[in-house]
Amino acid sequence: MRIADPYVEELNTALAASRDAIDQLMVAGERTATAWTAPRAPGKWSPSQIVEHVARSLEESANMAAGRPSNYVRFMELHTRHHGKQMADR
16 A cells, blocks of 8 residues: 655645646736737846746756756856846946
């Protein structure tokens, strides 16, 4: 007899909710047409750029968690340098 692991069940529930949220985000992005790719203000990121940024962060985090090769360290160096410059420019 196999005993269900509550942590695995919780993880599967969270993954299913995440997939549903991604599907909803894609539909919302398609509905917004050009607003999806237009920056909110000069020098700011567009909604699509923000989503891509978060997706890449999650992908690299998943690679690290799974023990796969990851560009996360390099990504974080670039991320910190970029955001550090933005903070200095304020």
